[in-house]
Amino acid sequence: MNSGTVSSRTVNTAPINFVVRGATLPDGTSTDLFVSDGQFVDSAVAGATIIDAAGLTALPGLVDLHTHLREPGYEQSETVLTGSRAAAAGGFTAVHAMANTSPVADTAGVVEQVESLGDQHGYVTVRPIGAVTIGLGGERLSEIGAMAQSRARVRVFSDDGKCVSDALLMRRALEYVKTFGGVIAQHAQEPRLTEGAQMNEGALSGELGLAGWPAVAEESIIARDVLLAEHVGARLHVCHLSTAGSVDVIRWAKARGIQVTAEVTPHHLLLTEELARTYDSRYKVNPPLRRDEDVRVLREALADGTIDIVATDHAPHPIESKECAWDEASFGMVGLESALRVVQLAVVDTGLLNWTDVARVLSSKPAEIGRLAGYDQAFTIGSAANFTLYDATVNRVFGVGDLRGKGINSPYLGRELPGRVVATIHNGYPTVLDGDLVEAGQVEESAVRVHESTRSSRG
Amino acid sequence: MRHLLSTKDLDRATAVGILDVAEDMADVASREVKKLPTLRGKTVINLFFEDSTRTRTSFELAAKRLSADLINFSAKGSSVSKGESLKDTAQTLAAMGADAVVIRHSSSGAAQVLAQSGWIDAAILNAGDGTHEHPTQALLDAFTMRKRLHGDASRGKDLDGLRVTIVGDILHSRVARSNAWLLTTLGAEVSLVAPATLLPAGIATWPVRLGYDLDEAVDANPDVVMMLRIQAERMNAAFFPNTREYARQWGLDDARLSRLRADTMVMHPGPMIRGLEISASAADSSRSTVLEQVANGVSIRMAVLYLLLSGTAEQ
Structure with a gap:
């Protein structure tokens, strides 16, 4: 043996x-x-x-702050059970389930249901994330207080998949979650700048004839949001950073003492836009794969702490959603099963992070951001x-x-x-x-x- | 040649080879019986997910002149419009025994996806994929230029030193992309002229010259001016203020036409919008190659079908 x-x-x-x-x-x-x-x-x-x-x-049990479990509503893609199994197989013991289900997780009932399904199956602790706005519609705040006070005690709120693009609504959301010690996890994507966007905007998108997704669409929202967070003294978490410019903005915000945390996905630490050349829609993801230079900067930012955590953005889709032309395909990749291995390849084997760092970026820090107890003192009696x-x-x-x-x-x-x-x-x-x-x-x-x-x- | 998906991967010898075969095919069109038995028993499918009567008809004529069996499989009114996927359509065509599929699709890369999918074994011929490429259009444009320059002595020639200016919506144009790669490969100097909003990001890495000013481009004494179709709805997405301003700045009007040499070619892939990107007299002048382009399109498509299906493509 x-x-x-x-x-x-x-x-x-x-x-x-x-x-x-x-x-x-x-x-x-x-x-x-x-x-x-x-x-x-x-x-x-x-x-x-x-x-x-x-x-x-x-390693301490891994904690994912960004998982799509799809249940309720999209059980053909994933369920709480199947997603939990994928998570356990990848070394995770807790996942935060994004709110873009159907119905959307914008009421106490939905988040309690998701949490209790997780408890029942038992593979991982499932922490539901509540929607910031009703139906992810970006118009009116959802019942954030009710979700925070429900049995699921929601602390992370996100419209992930969509950006809270309305500046006033974002300001109010940041202020309002302070009441419950919560955090807004923003999907930073300026909607008008990314209408129909298919891949990173640059020389390659021009050549391939795929509508470009400019870095500025991400960076401008992050810049606005860190300033809003500073102004109202609230806590902001930025989902899936993908560009070198976003790293600059976060670094500047942290230097100013703004309460911001940031995540990067394993795929943005390893893969580049060059893969779009194949028009193989497995490489189609939101935010898109970026340039080699972005990958390098993201790795360094994770190593120096500018980026706080790695989160998977595990996004399962049925086969038919990817067996088609690129612009017809759904955005997203599964990532729970491969996350730790990709992190090892991208940042451990390259000497940027050691295993203590990995324990921080994949366990204690995401738990802290999500206010999940029990992960601050790994392995202690x-x-x-x-x-x-x-x-x-x-x-x-x-x-x-x-x-x-x-x-x-x-x-x-x-x-x-x-x-x-x-x-x-x-x-x-x-x-x-x-x-x-x-x-x-x-x-x-x-x-x-x-x-x-x-x-x-x-x- | 297994498929024809883009002009980017054609080398000069292959490209010249295709143009030379097209010369032979053009000879057929001048005969009394405009038909060759070459592709008898081969099945060619025109799979058009987007309407394009011109391109579809051109391929249809080309296949028929080579005696292939041609089926038009149009997306409109078929199962495709009822939500059938590209995969199911492709597998259906494979089961029917298609030897070649000519595909027009609104998604960039659709032809490549089909070619590498394993769903169908047929030769795939890209007849326009989204805003990516339209290789047979570029080949027929190159053929047209070569024919005007060299006439009956065209065979074996490339386009060394030819100065080609392409004007208009480069960002959304598959014709501009295919031409930029092919004409450069054939030795031409390509310039692109458009408002900055209609030039793709990162275009500085393309092997072309760039400009915003059509007057400057006209006065630079080009050998070819190729006008691209401009879609009026682009003004709604703020690419330019309105069609009047566009026509004034980037339209080939009579004043600009008169400053071109008498033998400067004026090209347009069609369909033209007279009065917008091109004036009526520019379109109808002796400089205009628009109708030659249509005729040459059939010869080029015959050549490509022949090379893909007869198995003698290697040069």
Whole structure:
């Protein structure tokens, strides 16, 4: 058995007490981890299952601030269950589900439903994101307070997929969420400058005859929004930064002390607009893939902290939405299953980030932005056992078999990527073991068990 | 040559080769029986997702003069307009045994998507894809220029040193793109003239000269002036204030026409809007090649169909 394999001796139920032997923590030290009843404990519990993690990197459970789970309404693309499975397979233990479902997540009822589906399935913690405006219509504020005070305790609000382009509405939204300690996650895309836009605007779009998506359409909104955030003293999060100019604006805003955070997707850290030459719509995404130079600057900005986090923008689509001409195809790529591997390829193997940085940009910081508790002190005794065991030493071609959600619209199919998620532990029970998803019924059962034991221990 | 998708990937020898085959095809048109048996038994499908009577008819004539069986599969009124995908249409045509598909589509890259899809094995001939390319138009334009310059001695010649000015909506023009690549490959010097709003971003990297001023371009003594069609609805998207101002600044009017040499060619891919981008007298003058372009279009399309379907394309 090689060092990348986990020997799990479980029978019908997933282990709830286990020992992880010889895992390498992000800081490079080697240790044994002891898990019991959902938490890290200081020593092995009798009868605990042993996981041999020699040679594996233990990372805190990954947290995605930008996931499209599609349910309710677009279950042909993804469901909370299938998206949760894709997330677990990628090493995630929590995802934030974007609001552009049908009905839109603009009421307490929808966000509570999404959250409880996530709890029930148990693969990851699902944190719903509320819409900023009713129906993502960009005209009237949705019931932000009701969503914040609902059982789902929503803290992130976004019209993602659409930009809150009305300056007054954006100002009010920023101010209003302060009331609940919330944050507006802006999809920065000036709508008039991007009417019909298909790909990054530049020499290549001109040659290919595809309508251009100028960098300024993103940068101008970010510039406006950081100034609004400064003016009203509110917290702003910028989704999927894609241009070098956006990095400049964020850097300037942070230097001024504006409360802004920013994310970048794995694909914007690796892929460039050149891929549009194929007219293969797997490479069609919003915001579009940009120039080589943008990719370089985004990587450096992630390394120096100007960009705070990596978020997937996992956007599953049915096959027919991509089997067509470029301008007829839907925007978006799936990304949960490949995110960690792409991050390793783009910024770890290139020496820009170490594993402690990865733990920050893919776990503690996104949790902090989303006000998700339990991710600030990874691996400490008494904290929730959310982590992933990752083999960074292997290289494999990424294939359809690696995709565990409904969407196969991945830009990485056929590409060699480093790394392999060997195990994922969510709230102290495994969702992935030996590189395979634990069966859904078993995960659901574990979720109930952990839930009950936490309740009884609370007393 | 497996497909004809763009002029960008044609080298000079291949391009000259196509023009030379078109010379042979033009000879056929002057015979009493305008028909060759070459493509007997081959099936050519005209797959038009956009209306274009001129281009469709030109391909139809070309296929028929080569004795191919030609089917017009127009998107209007067919299952395509009821939401059938490009994939299903392509697979249907493949099942019918199409040897070549001539595709006109409003999406840039549609012909390439079809060619690399694996949905259909036929030769794909791009008859205009969105704002990307229209290779047979550029080939017929090059053929027309060469014919005017060299007449019966055209075979084997390129366009070395020819000075071609293309005027109008470059941004949305597949004709301008295909011509920019092909004419440059054939040795011509291409200049593009348009308001800055109608020049694509990053055009400075193209192998062409750029200008905004048509008067300057006219006075620079070009050998060819090619006027592109301007769509009036562009003014609604603020590309220019109105058609009157456009015509004044970038239309080939009588005053500008009179400053051209007597042997300067005036070209237009059609359909023309007289009084907007081109005056009636410019369109009807002896400089105008508009009708020759139409006739040569059939010869070029015969040549391309022949080269794609008879398997003797390699030079």
